[in-house]
Amino acid sequence: MFQFVTAAHPGGTKGKEEQGLIRRHAIRVGIQRKREANAQKNRNFLPVEIDIKTGRPVKRKQAACATALTKPIAVSRLDPFDSLPGNGERLRTLMRQKSAKHAGEPVFCVGEAGKIFFQGMDTIFRSALSDPTLFHALSLILALAANRDVPNVECLRHRGAVLKNLRARMSDQALVPQVSTLSAMLLLIGYEYRVDGSNANSIAIHIRAVNDVVNLTKASNVAISEVIGRALFWQDVYSCLFVGTTRLLSHREYAGFRCIRDPGLSLTYILPSGFLPIVPSLPSEFGVLLEDLSALCSFVDTRFGPSAVPIHEFPIDDFQACIESRIVDLLSESRSSKEANPIYQACLFAAFLCTYKLSTGIWEGCFIPEFCATQALELVSSTKDDPIWGNNRELLLWLLFVCGALAERRPIRLRAMVMIQSLFRDQVEGVHEEWIRLEGRLRTFIWSQHAMERRYRWFWEEMYPEKRVSKVEALYHDVAMRHAP
CATH class of the missing domain: 1.50.10 (Glycosyltransferase)
Structure with a gap:
C-alpha cells in the first residue's frame, strides 16, 4: 500500500523525478481503493427483476441446484495434483463447453463457472474422478455432447475404456459396490440410447445390471444414496421412451412417485x-x-x-x-x-x-x-x-x-x-x-x-x-x- 522514496537530504523529495514518482503512486493507490470500495458496495446488493404483471420481484430457482446436488467440483480444482487417470486438461475443456450443461441428465449437470453436480456422490467427491471407470464415462458423455450427439474417435476410445473397467470390476467376486461405479454405468446407459437406438437389448442389460448392483448393496448393508435410485428410474423411463426397452422400474415401486389425488x-x-x-x-x-x-x-x-x-x-x-x-x-x-x-x-x-x-x-x-x-x-x-x-x-x-x-x-x-x-x-x-x-x-x-x-x-x-x-x-x-x- 505504501512506497518509500529515498532522498539524500530533506529537500530531495522536491525534485521533479521524486514528485512524479510520488504522484503516480498516489494515483495507483487511489484507483485501487476505489475499486475495492465499489466491490464492497456491490456485495451488499443483488440484482432484482420486477414482474410487470404483479409488481413483485421475480423469484429465481438457479441457486436450488446447489442444495439439490451437493458439493460441486469446480473445473479449476478438478485435478490440482495431476492425479486423474487421463487427460485432465481435456476434461476441463469439455466441461466448459455450453453443451456440457445438459449432457449428463439425469446423472449430473454442469452449472455456472464449470461446477459439476453429481447425483448421489456427496460422500466421495474428493476421490470419485480418480476412478478410471467414472473418469472415462464422464469424458465419454461430455465428448458426445460436444460433438452434437454424434460419436467420434474420442467417444469410442472412452467407451472402450469404460467397458474394460466395468468388466474387470464386475468380475471381481469380492465386489464392493461404489457410487462411482454405479454413476459410470448410468452414464453409459445415457450414451447408448443417445447413439444406438436400434440396440435396445444392450441398454436393457445395462439397466438390469445397475439394478442388480443396487439390490446387492441393500443386501450387503452398503449405504447408497437414494438419488442413485432416482437416476436409475429416470434412465429406465428415458430408455423406454427413446428406444422402446421393456420397463424394469415403475413409478409404483417408488413411494414418492405415486400420484395419488389429494382433495x-x-x-x-x-x-x-x-x-x-x-x-x-x-x-x-x-x-x-x-x-x-x-x-x-x-x-x-x-x-x-x-x-x-x-x-x-x-x-x-x-x-x-x-x-x-x-x-x-x-x-x-x-x-x-x-x-x-x-x-x-x-x-x-x-x-x-x-x-x-x-x-x-x-x-x-x-x-x-x-x-x-x-x-x-x-x-x-x-x-x-x-x-x-x-x-x-x-x-x-x-x-x-x-x-x-x-x-x-x-x-x-x-x-x-x-x-x-x-x-x-x-x-x-x-x-x-x-x-x-x-x-x-x-x-x-x-x-x-x-x-x-x-x-x-x-x-x-x-x-x-x-x-x-x-x-x-x-x-x-x-x-x-x-x-x-
Missing part, C-alpha cells in the same frame, strides 16, 4: 375440452392422465402466481416423474399393439414434452425435448391424408404448436412452421393467423400460463413478425385473461 391440495382434475372428441376411442388411462397433467399445470401457475405456494409442500418433480412414467407406459403399450395409432402416439409425445417443460429445475437440456418434438412431427406427417383432421383441426394445430414452441433448436421450430404454413395449410388455415384467437384454442388443451404462454407467443411471432404483439398490448391482454370468468 386437500385443491387441484382441479378436469379433462381439457380440446381432447373430448378423441378420448372416448382411446385407453381410459389416457383421459385420467390428461386430467392429472391439467391439474399439475394449474398448480404450477398457482405456484408462480401472486399467491405462491411453497414448493416443498408439493414436490413437482415427483408429480412429473409419475406422469412421465405413465405416459411412457402408455406409449410402450401402443407400440406393441397390432393396430398402432400414430395420432395417439403423437399426443403422448406432446404430453411428455409439456410435462417435461413445466419445471426443468437444474435440467435445461434440449435432447429430450428435441426427441419428443421430432417424433411427434414425424407421426403427424405420416397422417397427412387422414380424414380425421377434418373434424379435429384444433388438435392438429395444438400438436404442431407444441412441437414448434417448446422445442429448443431452430431446425425443429422451422420444420413445425413449414408444416403449419405448407404441409397442413388447408387443414389449419384461418385458425392461427390472429394471436388472441389462437391462444383461446390452445387453452382448451394442455396449458400453463407460466411455462407455455410466452413460448407459444414467441413461436407465433416468428411466423408472423409483422403482427408482433407490443408489450403494452401483451400486458393488457394478460390482465384481461386473468380477470376473465
Whole structure:
C-alpha cells in the first residue's frame, strides 16, 4: 500500500523525478481503493427483476441446484495434483463447453463457472474422478455432447475404456459396490440410447445390471444414496421412451412417485375440452392422465402466481416423474399393439414434452425435448391424408404448436412452421393467423400460463413478425385473461 522514496537530504523529495514518482503512486493507490470500495458496495446488493404483471420481484430457482446436488467440483480444482487417470486438461475443456450443461441428465449437470453436480456422490467427491471407470464415462458423455450427439474417435476410445473397467470390476467376486461405479454405468446407459437406438437389448442389460448392483448393496448393508435410485428410474423411463426397452422400474415401486389425488391440495382434475372428441376411442388411462397433467399445470401457475405456494409442500418433480412414467407406459403399450395409432402416439409425445417443460429445475437440456418434438412431427406427417383432421383441426394445430414452441433448436421450430404454413395449410388455415384467437384454442388443451404462454407467443411471432404483439398490448391482454370468468 505504501512506497518509500529515498532522498539524500530533506529537500530531495522536491525534485521533479521524486514528485512524479510520488504522484503516480498516489494515483495507483487511489484507483485501487476505489475499486475495492465499489466491490464492497456491490456485495451488499443483488440484482432484482420486477414482474410487470404483479409488481413483485421475480423469484429465481438457479441457486436450488446447489442444495439439490451437493458439493460441486469446480473445473479449476478438478485435478490440482495431476492425479486423474487421463487427460485432465481435456476434461476441463469439455466441461466448459455450453453443451456440457445438459449432457449428463439425469446423472449430473454442469452449472455456472464449470461446477459439476453429481447425483448421489456427496460422500466421495474428493476421490470419485480418480476412478478410471467414472473418469472415462464422464469424458465419454461430455465428448458426445460436444460433438452434437454424434460419436467420434474420442467417444469410442472412452467407451472402450469404460467397458474394460466395468468388466474387470464386475468380475471381481469380492465386489464392493461404489457410487462411482454405479454413476459410470448410468452414464453409459445415457450414451447408448443417445447413439444406438436400434440396440435396445444392450441398454436393457445395462439397466438390469445397475439394478442388480443396487439390490446387492441393500443386501450387503452398503449405504447408497437414494438419488442413485432416482437416476436409475429416470434412465429406465428415458430408455423406454427413446428406444422402446421393456420397463424394469415403475413409478409404483417408488413411494414418492405415486400420484395419488389429494382433495386437500385443491387441484382441479378436469379433462381439457380440446381432447373430448378423441378420448372416448382411446385407453381410459389416457383421459385420467390428461386430467392429472391439467391439474399439475394449474398448480404450477398457482405456484408462480401472486399467491405462491411453497414448493416443498408439493414436490413437482415427483408429480412429473409419475406422469412421465405413465405416459411412457402408455406409449410402450401402443407400440406393441397390432393396430398402432400414430395420432395417439403423437399426443403422448406432446404430453411428455409439456410435462417435461413445466419445471426443468437444474435440467435445461434440449435432447429430450428435441426427441419428443421430432417424433411427434414425424407421426403427424405420416397422417397427412387422414380424414380425421377434418373434424379435429384444433388438435392438429395444438400438436404442431407444441412441437414448434417448446422445442429448443431452430431446425425443429422451422420444420413445425413449414408444416403449419405448407404441409397442413388447408387443414389449419384461418385458425392461427390472429394471436388472441389462437391462444383461446390452445387453452382448451394442455396449458400453463407460466411455462407455455410466452413460448407459444414467441413461436407465433416468428411466423408472423409483422403482427408482433407490443408489450403494452401483451400486458393488457394478460390482465384481461386473468380477470376473465
